[in-house]
Amino acid sequence: MNTQTIVTALSAVRAQKPLVLNITNYVVMNNTANGLLAVGASPIMAHSRDELAEMMAFSGALVVNIGTLDSVWIERMRFAVEQANQHGKPVVLDPVGCGASSLRTETSRRIAEAAECLIIRGNASEIIALAGAEAGSKANGKGVDSLDASEAAVDAARYLVQHYRCSVVISGETDVIITENSEFRLHNGHAMMPFVTGMGCTLSALTGAFAAVGETTGLAAAAVLGVAGEIAAEQSAGPGSLQLNLLDALYCLDAETLMQRLKLTSSG
Ligand SMILES: Nc1ncnc2c1ncn2[C@@H]1O[C@H](COP(=O)(O)OP(=O)(O)O)[C@@H](O)[C@H]1O
Ligand SMILES: Cc1ncsc1CCOP(=O)(O)O
Numbered sequence: 001m002n003t004q005t006i007v008t009a010l011s012a013v014r015a016q017k018p019l020v021l022n023i024t025n026y027v028v029m030n031n032t033a034n035g036l037l038a039v040g041a042s043p044i045m046a047h048s049r050d051e052l053a054e055m056m057a058f059s060g061a062l063v064v065n066i067g068t069l070d071s072v073w074i075e076r077m078r079f080a081v082e083q084a085n086q087h088g089k090p091v092v093l094d095p096v097g098c099g100a101s102s103l104r105t106e107t108s109r110r111i112a113e114a115a116e117c118l119i120i121r122g123n124a125s126e127i128i129a130l131a132g133a134e135a136g137s138k139a140n141g142k143g144v145d146s147l148d149a150s151e152a153a154v155d156a157a158r159y160l161v162q163h164y165r166c167s168v169v170i171s172g173e174t175d176v177i178i179t180e181n182s183e184f185r186l187h188n189g190h191a192m193m194p195f196v197t198g199m200g201c202t203l204s205a206l207t208g209a210f211a212a213v214g215e216t217t218g219l220a221a222a223a224v225l226g227v228a229g230e231i232a233a234e235q236s237a238g239p240g241s242l243q244l245n246l247l248d249a250l251y252c253l254d255a256e257t258l259m260q261r262l263k264l265t266s267s268g
């Protein structure tokens, strides 16, 4: 995976316009649907048991975001993951607020356990909480927000990669992407981004779009959102305009700008 593969993956999303099935939270449904459209993919938000099996058959990927979970939705999430497995489709798990309650931690673990082709995308505190004591760190989350730096979650992410046979994206000032054989660090993005709710959820949704075209590490989505986010922030007086400018930046992002702005390092 290098800069050129990220550019190629973005072209593939725009050419194929993959349908991404989202079971996501009430807060961000609109943000993430617009983010998917702006990058060139096609969103659908659905959570009825009566249609999930049918829809998973023709969707390219499933995004499970536990942000406003309850017992009915948890059952639907598990059912949707079973359907994704049956159709060989990738699953992105956003463990929103993992660590804030036992319900969130246990649900995230059960979904991660169930998914056969899995990418986990969370902030540092969520990743540390998801890995739990086995990985040796203690999370300092505050509800859905992280009080930990990405580097503090690297051991936890490595543990998750081995335990669930998945890729992990730790988002934050630095995004760290860990797969079985490689680690990448992205230094794009902007300090204004965490002042818009749903930024991480948008990253998870975009991760679904890229997974649907075969980019199942999570790196390309993080690169695209990081670069678009910093371009948008440069044009924004604050979080209100950032939210709108981000959609324009995603829509307008070209290969040359992406390559010029990308701050990517890799190891392993
Ligand atoms: N301090 C920061 N500097 C640069 N980019 C950031 C910063 N914090 C978050 N981001 C970016 O914002 C997006 C969402 O990440 P994050 O805020 O960690 O997710 P969440 O909303 O789930 O907590 C990612 O693209 C990440 O790179
Ligand atoms: C505030 C909030 N509460 C439940 S879900 C949610 C949105 C979280 O979105 P993100 O993690 O992308 O900021």
Ligand SMILES: [Mg+2]
Pocket (backbone or CB within 6 Å): 096, 097, 122, 123, 144, 200, 201
């Ligand atoms: Mg989040």
